[in-house]
Amino acid sequence: MGNPPARTVRFTVNGVPATVEVEPRLTLADCLRHALELTGTHVGCEHGVCGACTVIVDGRAVRSCLMLAVQAEGCAVQTVEGLVDGEALGPLQAAFRRHHALQCGFCTPGMLMTSHALLSSEPDADVARVREALSGNLCRCTGYIGIVEAVLDARAAYKAGAGKGRPDR
């Protein structure tokens, strides 16, 4: 066995350039969490089912547990830390709070990133589309009703172009 040599990877996270030395086997999720100390991205299953680790890479919502950090070379990555509007909550975050769309908060970053990617490209998404888009993110606390209501509520802000931190392309 023995560790394969580390590789240098460069990408941007929430608009800020990052350079990391990583083992090729390190996932993007672990890289964000432990190498870059962006612990808002959570790991719930490590096999792409729960969606807690969802981040936005070049405009698309991806499972950062199923992507290696070395694959992010040259990409623009957005995490939950990039959703705030200055110090204030972004429109999705505020809607989540208003609709009690979270309890333990563990799935929440992934829910927010999936919803952000959805509303950034489909601000008119109807309830069925919202439920479909969220069906890849598991929550064990809320029963999802508040989450769906929050995403529907946040649509107006995205339609008005106020969705914070539109994904870099």
Added chain:
Amino acid sequence: MTRHDILVGQPVERLEDLRFLTGRGQYVDDRSVDGMLHATLVRSALAHGTIRAIDTAAALALPGVHAVYTAADLGAKVPMIPMRMEANADLARFEQPVLAHGKVRYVGEPLALVVADTPAIAEDAAGLVAAHIEPLPVVLDRTGAERGDTLLFEQAGSNRGLALQALRGDASALDAAFRDAPYTCRRRFKVHRHTAAPMETRGLLAEWDAARQRLTVSGLVKVPFAIRALLATLLGMPESAIDAVESDCGGGFGMRGEFYPEDFLVPFAARRLGRAVKWIEDRNEHLLAITHAREVECELEIACDRDGTIRGLRGQGAYDLGAYIRPNAVTAPRNFAQMAGGPYRIPALHMEVALLVSNKTPAGSYRGPGRFETDCFRERLFDIAAGELGIDRVAFRRHNLLRQDEMPSRLPIVMPYGSGGETDSGNYHETFERCLAEIGWNDKVALAGRQIDGVFHGIAIGCYIEGGGSGPREHARLVYEGDGRVAVHVGSSAVGQGLETIFAQIAADALGLPMDRISAVRHGSSGIVKMGYGSLGSRSTVMGGSAILDAANNLQHAIRTLAAARLGCAPEEVSLEDGLRSAAARGRVLALAGPSGLAGGGIEADGLFENDRRTYSYGSHAAHLTVDAATGQVRLLDYVSVEDVGRIINPMTLHGQVIGAIVQALGGTLLEHLVYDGQGQLLTGSLASYLVPAADDFPVIRSFVLENHPSPLNPLGVKGAGEGGVIPVGGVIANAIASALSSFGVQPDELPLTPPRIWELIRRGNAPVALP
């Protein structure tokens, strides 16, 4: 004390949300310390076998590996994890060692702990540990456990730990009821094995301070003080040398925070190596290692008059508790026996429940422990009995539900523990009638059993009671800070349910303050209060909230006393004004907050609430669903919950709890199942095979919460409400499916009701009808 409720009862947005929504939560894996090492477990790949050798040489030789511990490294006697709730000598024979020695008894049982520089090296090394285990025959069900030709513990002489008895009315009354009743009905039911599956797996960070000989353990949740006490015993350390630090917690549901082998092993390694050690469980490990729940079968029998009056209920059940008796393994079987009668008038009741061991992951307490199972069986039997007697299902329940003038109602005594109790307050008919109205029973009942657009409609209703507010006590401390704000410290633990917000609401109202004058709510960690009893059994609001009220009283008294000394009067003459910013008496006003104020150095007051009686919230659930007879697929069209919780602190968090609990229980009823093969291998070891509900599965849940009957047992009048959403779901759904498929003679007797099982029930139904 006069209380002016401004915040209590309001849908106050949660304080917790600000950090969770911005990625600033502090879950255990979010913490790192310099020089930290990483641990991983080597787990048994066999369900039952004799350990011949564990070879750790290759793992130890890997660069970056600091230690590989097996049972042989733990000293002459391997520490055993004792029972916590209702300890019993008959069951203590089945306690779990922190590392397997001599034998392994389930797939996933810890064999060794590897500690290395990184998680990846630790996992590489774990793969190099070679365990030589000689297979033994496996025990995987009730029949095998009771037959006893293979024993998990030879020295115990049996796979049967104990039989609990719950009795109301004497034995002769019960015999008479069943001998004389014109109608009896006996059925066999089963609930399968499932589990909480919180989104955050478990984890621990243990730090050892050699100079001070102190251990700090982060990631403890639910009952950190109890875990600390046990850890101190097992490590041979004084309790006061261990700090138990509660982290944010990604879902509890009763299963997290019991004392697990890892809770000993990770701190042990930190102390032995003199370094911080972190362990984070992966999802496959989680499904193998966290306590499972629910697996019980029971023959249940009811005796009734022709008019449906229940004379007696009796049953023999058997819980499969897996390979070892875990710290609170008795909770579910005890509740199962005691709550079998639910909110109904059942004059004679006798339940006997055997606790069995088998070669599966140990089982423990999961949201609504025992109550989910027992409610399911009773409500199924009621619908069957009502059908056979030709009595309407609603009329049957209305006839037998306890009336308000029969409260309080005594619960059966559970032996050998001798625990009993009685309900506190309530009107069970109120929630029942409201639930019927909300679901539109009178209109929808006409659809029951009918096929419309190719699917069969079914409807059902069921009732439950939920025990909450378990004692013995809870502590709180309020600190009046120099800036006029108040910090709340409390012994209850947060498991994601929004405890910080409701405690801030309670404290602010009790002190006459706006919400933003509560500077912090700190909970659950040792060092915050003298003692804490954690978060379990729907107790936090009842116990922690009441302790905060007491502390608020004491804080006001302390401030009055100090102000009186300055003002030269008796404390009773002092009035606290302007939101605790000033005190007035005899025409003089004294500033309390600010640099010149009384509270420059802070004023503290402790609070305590003690209780040996439980609160009982209660309610009814109803469901309207369809079943596709060709595929067995169930679609939920409407689901209504009506409950009375005595008093609502925050309707938003309360509805969130109820709806979340219902969906979790719908998962447990229709989707989730921990499946083992014939060798005891868990076949559902990932979230791809262990199916929990997703956002498009159950979008139609409606929750109505009443506060018509406050509990007389605490000053807030609250009752617990964390589990009620779970309890009646299995029975209501099974009955609704029976209602839909009545023309096929389908009578579900076992959960989960997955499409293949329903399809199979249709095909072996005793009243075949041509399929569409």
